[in-house]
Amino acid sequence: MMNETKNIMIVGVGGQGSLLASRIIGNAVLLKGYDVKVSEVHGMSQRGGSVVTYVRYGEKVWSPVICRGEADIIISFELLEAARWLPYLKKGGVIVVNTQKINPMPVITGALEYPDQLVEKIKAKGIKIVAADTLKLAKEAGNERTSNVALIGLMGRYLGFDVETLKESVKISVPAKFLEVNLKAFELGYNYEK
Amino acid sequence: MKKIMLGNEAVARGLYEAGCRLVSSYPGTPSTEITEYAAKYDEIYAEWAPNEKVALETAIGASVAGGRSACCMKHVGLNVAADPLFIGSYVGVGGGMLIIVADDPGMHSSQNEQDSRHYAEASKLPMLEPSNSKECIEFVKAGFELSEKFDTPVIIRLCTRISHSQGIVELSERAEHELVDYVKDPTKRVMTPANAKPRHIIVEQRLNNLSEFADNCDLNTIEMNGNKPDIGIITSGTSYNYAREVFGDSASYLKLGMVFPLPENKIKDFVSNCSRIIVIEELDDYIESFCKKIGIIVDGKNLLPKTDEFSQDLLREKLLGIKSESVSVDDKIPGRPPVLCPGCPHRGVFYVFKKLKLYVSGDIGCYTLGAAPPLSSIDTTFCMGASVSSIHGFNKIRPELTGKSVAVIGDSTFMHSGITGLVNLVYNKGQSTLVILDNRITAMTGHQENPSTGRTLKDESTYAVMPEDVALAVGVKKEHIRTVDPLDIAEFEKVLKEELASGEPSVIVCRRPCALLKGVERLPAYHVDADKCKSCRACMTIGCPCISMTDGKAKIDETLCTGCGLCIKLCRFGAINGGNK
Ligand SMILES: Cc1ncc(C[n+]2csc(CCOP(=O)(O)OP(=O)(O)O)c2C)c(N)n1
Ligand code: SF4
Ligand code: SF4
Numbered sequence: 199m200m201n202e203t204k205n206i207m208i209v210g211v212g213g214q215g216s217l218l219a220s221r222i223i224g225n226a227v228l229l230k231g232y233d234v235k236v237s238e239v240h241g242m243s244q245r246g247g248s249v250v251t252y253v254r255y256g257e258k259v260w261s262p263v264i265c266r267g268e269a270d271i272i273i274s275f276e277l278l279e280a281a282r283w284l285p286y287l288k289k290g291g292v293i294v295v296n297t298q299k300i301n302p303m304p305v306i307t308g309a310l311e312y313p314d315q316l317v318e319k320i321k322a323k324g325i326k327i328v329a330a331d332t333l334k335l336a337k338e339a340g341n342e343r344t345s346n347v348a349l350i351g352l353m354g355r356y357l358g359f360d361v362e363t364l365k366e367s368v369k370i371s372v373p374a375k376f377l378e379v380n381l382k383a384f385e386l387g388y389n390y391e392k
Numbered sequence: 393m394k395k396i397m398l399g400n401e402a403v404a405r406g407l408y409e410a411g412c413r414l415v416s417s418y419p420g421t422p423s424t425e426i427t428e429y430a431a432k433y434d435e436i437y438a439e440w441a442p443n444e445k446v447a448l449e450t451a452i453g454a455s456v457a458g459g460r461s462a463c464c465m466k467h468v469g470l471n472v473a474a475d476p477l478f479i480g481s482y483v484g485v486g487g488g489m490l491i492i493v494a495d496d497p498g499m500h501s502s503q504n505e506q507d508s509r510h511y512a513e514a515s516k517l518p519m520l521e522p523s524n525s526k527e528c529i530e531f532v533k534a535g536f537e538l539s540e541k542f543d544t545p546v547i548i549r550l551c552t553r554i555s556h557s558q559g560i561v562e563l564s565e566r567a568e569h570e571l572v573d574y575v576k577d578p579t580k581r582v583m584t585p586a587n588a589k590p591r592h593i594i595v596e597q598r599l600n601n602l603s604e605f606a607d608n609c610d611l612n613t614i615e616m617n618g619n620k621p622d623i624g625i626i627t628s629g630t631s632y633n634y635a636r637e638v639f640g641d642s643a644s645y646l647k648l649g650m651v652f653p654l655p656e657n658k659i660k661d662f663v664s665n666c667s668r669i670i671v672i673e674e675l676d677d678y679i680e681s682f683c684k685k686i687g688i689i690v691d692g693k694n695l696l697p698k699t700d701e702f703s704q705d706l707l708r709e710k711l712l713g714i715k716s717e718s719v720s721v722d723d724k725i726p727g728r729p730p731v732l733c734p735g736c737p738h739r740g741v742f743y744v745f746k747k748l749k750l751y752v753s754g755d756i757g758c759y760t761l762g763a764a765p766p767l768s769s770i771d772t773t774f775c776m777g778a779s780v781s782s783i784h785g786f787n788k789i790r791p792e793l794t795g796k797s798v799a800v801i802g803d804s805t806f807m808h809s810g811i812t813g814l815v816n817l818v819y820n821k822g823q824s825t826l827v828i829l830d831n832r833i834t835a836m837t838g839h840q841e842n843p844s845t846g847r848t849l850k851d852e853s854t855y856a857v858m859p860e861d862v863a864l865a866v867g868v869k870k871e872h873i874r875t876v877d878p879l880d881i882a883e884f885e886k887v888l889k890e891e892l893a894s895g896e897p898s899v900i901v902c903r904r905p906c907a908l909l910k911g912v913e914r915l916p917a918y919h920v921d922a923d924k925c926k927s928c929r930a931c932m933t934i935g936c937p938c939i940s941m942t943d944g945k946a947k948i949d950e951t952l953c954t955g956c957g958l959c960i961k962l963c964r965f966g967a968i969n970g971g972n973k
Binding site: 211212213224225228233234235236237238239240241244245246247248259260261262263265266267268278279281282284285286287289300301302303304305306307308309310311312313316319320323325342 | 396398421422424425500501524553556557558559560630633634636637703704705716717718719720721722723724725726727728729730731732733758761764765766836837838929932935937939940941951
């Protein structure tokens with residue numbers, strides 16, 4: 199057992215379905231026998247707002263939230279959200295991002311612009327960022343809606359768990375009917391070469 | 393069995409295991425899922441009441457009948473339920489009763505920050521505060537025991553970070569709880585002044601007994617680290633977690649599981665063993681004031697804020713002077729506020745309000761988002777039901793604006809507390825217009841049934857109380873009760889203009905189900921023909937998140953578009969095509 203608490207943030211846009219992602223990680227952590235806390239967002243922000251889920255695990259977890267400079271891994275369903283939550287990343291942490299862009303209202307109304315070249319700009323700060331179009335991977339797997347699971351797969355290598363535990367967790371977390379396509383999406387993510 | 397469980401689910405599990413028979417609630421973030429999870433147990437009768445006052449009175453009735461009961465709400469719900477709360481204190485219980493209230497420090501999904509602990513003190517009811525999912529189960533059970541032992545309703549206080557955090561819990565079987573015999577006793581339950589006077593004396597005695605209990609119970613725990621520790625921390629609930637995270641074994645803790653009444657002797661005892669005391673509590677200086685009242689010098693709100701929620705980061709900075717390090721990109725990151733969904737039936741209504749430049753007396757629900765740009769059409773949002781009651785006051789002072797103003801409310805909010813406002817409007821000769829956005833569900837809090845949907849929380853079909861019928865019953869004339877499809881904005885605008893000009897109290901029901909509701913058909917998506925688009929941005933004035941400007945032309949994200957057809961009505965150049973057109 200490690201004595202330090204590990205911090206994983208899952209960020210995205212309300213309605214993108216971060217609950218499944220946190221459930222997969224939560225169950226994997228449980229399989230490993232750690233203490234765990236997961237903090238979710240319900241209510242107002244789910245209507246297309248910026249949302250964040252915290253997963254923390256270790257021998258004993260107290261606080262359910264993750265603060266600036268504390269995240270070991272940030273998983274982002276959307277590019278701008280990766281940049282927004284970047285200050286939460288720990289020194290030496292990893293960002294795993296789906297490169298899909300969803301314009302927020304200030305961009306839609308023309309009040310502000312969606313910053314360009316975000317992956318490069320994050321990289322230029324000396325940060326490890328793993329980027330992929332997981333929607334494409336999901337389509338390849340056979341179902342657009344497995345994009346989140348492909349992203350979890352992409353993150354899989356950085357979690358420090360064996361791949362079997364993660365697959366087992368996918369099994370527990372998704373409906374049996376969609377297991378095969380989800381496992382395929384997971385593997386496409388896990389084996390993705392940049 | 394060990395499981396990972398959401399705080400709210402754990403509360404429901406506690407209700408189940410404790411043999412609770414009835415739960416009556418009104419939804420409200422962050423409390424909603426408690427009642428939803430409770431409804432999944434066949435052994436618990438669970439329902440959505442139209443509002444928190446009705447819910448609490450229902451729970452009181454069940455308790456009088458001898459069954460264990462509970463009522464759940466968000467912090468502001470307790471304001472609505474305050475009347476039965478105070479009288480419930482005098483009446484006591486038959487079967488044990490819990491009032492479960494979830495505060496929202498940080499206002500993740502609320503109109504204010506409110507500290508429910510003051511209600512416990514004011515109503516003289518004991519209050520327990522769990523700090524994780526495991527304690528949610530344990531404290532619910534302890535609450536019922538306490539309730540029956542001291543003949544008192546018990547308040548369980550939660551907050552967003554407890555309700556909406558998952559943690560590991562230990563499950564047990566349900567212990568059925570026998571019905572307590574009902575014996576008629578007007579001196580206990582008929583609160584006339586003659587009966588209430590002796591009851592008040594009993595309440596004060598009960599409070600003394602509860603204080604003694606607080607001093608000795610294991611809900612309040614002391615954890616001493618070191619002989620004469622430097623720092624002693626008094627805290628409770630989620631603040632305990634942050635404190636523990638930051639100070640670890642370098643401080644000692646008095647963790648209060650029972651936050652009212654506070655354990656005077658235990659606090660004094662703890663304090664005498666520490667050199668310096670810090671009270672760590674979110675929102676008001678509630679524990680701190682008590683400490684000061686009993687003559688203890690503490691640090692607290694001199695160092696920590698009364699606003700917003702806490703975190704380990706905040707405690708580290710404010711109490712230890714350690715600032716966190718972080719990196720960021722240099723670009724300005726545009727905010728991402730919540731927005732009405734693609735295809736939301738509310739959108740067109742606010743577009744018309746804006747077009748007609750009306751004063752809009754708003755209310756609370758998804759449609760509050762009509763206040764955000766680019767729709768920007770709401771003038772006021774106070775509390776549930778206030779749209780219709782406050783427009784009445786507004787128009788009494790400025791009668792000349794009656795035809796230039798409108799109140800807007802959702803179906804659930806109308807049932808919650810809009811009806812009495814409409815009664816007032818009719819009774820007191822108002823002439824205002826009320827628009828009811830009937831999307832057939834309580835959407836904002838995640839799709840709960842309500843009296844107008846025709847279904848119950850237990851997923852049975854039932855009578856649907858229609859807003860039109862209510863309006864007619866309270867005296868709005870039949871010809872001034874109109875029903876329209878809010879996607880037909882031309883028709884809505886015409887009807888609205890007629891009613892605003894009528895000089896009579898009127899109700900317009902905009903009926904179309906929420907776009908996210910199960911069974912609502914998604915129509916084929918629309919797209920913009922770039923050659924026809926003149927870049928006039930007319931389609932962008934409705935704030936649909938599917939439409940953006942790409943390379944100078946409007947573009948529709950076809951994976952998100954529901955084909956509602958609203959935007960095509962705004963394009964004068966026929967550039968938007970596809971869908972069912
Ligand atoms: C007293 C009180 N109880 C509960 C809430 C939480 N809440 C806010 S709006 C709302 C209901 C919204 O439903 P509806 O009026 O039908 O509008 P919709 O979201 O469906 O558009 C609820 C439950 C609150 N703000 N105040
Ligand atoms: S959930 Fe329904 S009512 Fe709420 S914004 Fe979305 S479509 Fe509109
Ligand atoms: S039809 Fe137009 S307004 Fe409706 S969802 Fe599609 S893009 Fe948005």
